[in-house]
Each structure stands twice: as C-alpha cells, then as structure tokens.
Amino acid sequence: DVVMTQSPLSLPVTLGQPASISCRSSQSLVHSDGNTYLSWFQQRPGQSPRRLIYKVSNRDSGVPDRFSGSGSGTDFTLKITRVEAEDVGIYYCMQGTHWPYTFGQGTKLEIK
C-alpha cells in the first residue's frame, strides 16, 4: 500500500500568519492517465471531513483562496497564507492513484 507521510503532525500558528503542511508518498502518485490524484481534507472539531483541494492544486468551490495546494510526484504541500480562527482542525492528504486509497496521519492545526 502507498504510505502517506505528513509533517508536521502538530502545527501551532499565530492568527494571520502562514502555515504549510507537507505530504509525501512512498510511490509516485502520477496515474497512467497522466493525472495526479492527491486531495486535501479539513476536519474541524466534531465535524465530518471536508474536501479543500483535489488533483493536487484544484480548490473546491467555497474554499477560501488563502488555501492552496502544490507539488508533484511524491511531494505535496498545502499552504494557508493567513491562518484564521476557523482553520483550526486536522488536515489530511489522501491519494487515489493506487488501490487502496490511503490517507496521511493528519496534521493538527491550532492557534498559538
């Protein structure tokens, strides 16, 4: 199975400051069709997950533009330009290129 490794696992951030989460895969996530199926999800406390980004860098409708995704191959990043209070939660990357789909361990973002 493809192992997804996130870092850091804990991310204390001051309001208004940027944040960055790394996600590395144990194999390339480039599919034979040329796409890279890497998504990012946010899970706020007590809520279901919500997708933020799909196919590495495509932001979902309604997701603030302070969120962005980048990367290629085995190395991916989620960035928040200015953290707001509503961004508190756990962030997961997930690959869908290889069966079975696998998630990263999650990164807990908190306000300092």
Place this chain on the structure above:
Amino acid sequence: EVQLVESGGGLVQPGGSLRISCAVSGLTFGSSWMSWVRQAPEKGLEWVANMNQDGSTLAYVDSVKGRFTISRDNAKNSLYLQMNNLRAEDTAVYYCARDAGWGAIDYWGQGTLVTVSS
C-alpha cells in the same frame, strides 16, 4: 442540497454482525462511485471500501476483506455496508462518501458510530 445520512450503527459483540446504511439525496446517486471511510476514536481516516455505479467494481482495504460487503440499491439511492465477524479494531465512526473519481471524495455524511465490545 446534497445529503448523505448514515444509520444503523450501534454496539455489537466481537464476532457479531451489523449492517449500516446511507441514504443519499441531492446528487445523481446512480452515476456516482460511493465509498465507506472510517475513523477510529481519536484516530485518523481510513478508507474501507468503494463501489462503482452499477456495483460491478468493488474494492476493499485488506483488513476487512472477506468480512465486509459493500452494496447499493440505485432505486432507493442507498449504500450499504454489511459487516460480519466484527473485531474490537473495527470500532469507529463510519462515513458514507461520494467518490467523484480516484479518491476525490467530495461529499461526506455525518457518520454512524459502530462499537465492537463485549
């Protein structure tokens, strides 16, 4: 408005069985891949199983193969997960999710808690 509503969770003894359901509305269920994803208490997310539109393609994570069966009824806009020979490590919130393709899960239910304990 898209809604995925799980039901059927509860307490079951080790070795027991449970069937959980997901009623879907607000999207074209019959045209959608669907998945089950679970989250053990205070743990991360784990994809469990998925199924294509007509049920001809299924996939499971190794830890549930031979014990869990995913199914769907397109006439009822419903997804199911039959869980047999349950183990303590199957204790989790089970989420129903729409898979927009290759793991791009775009809609999630609120989850149903399954607790396996004697």
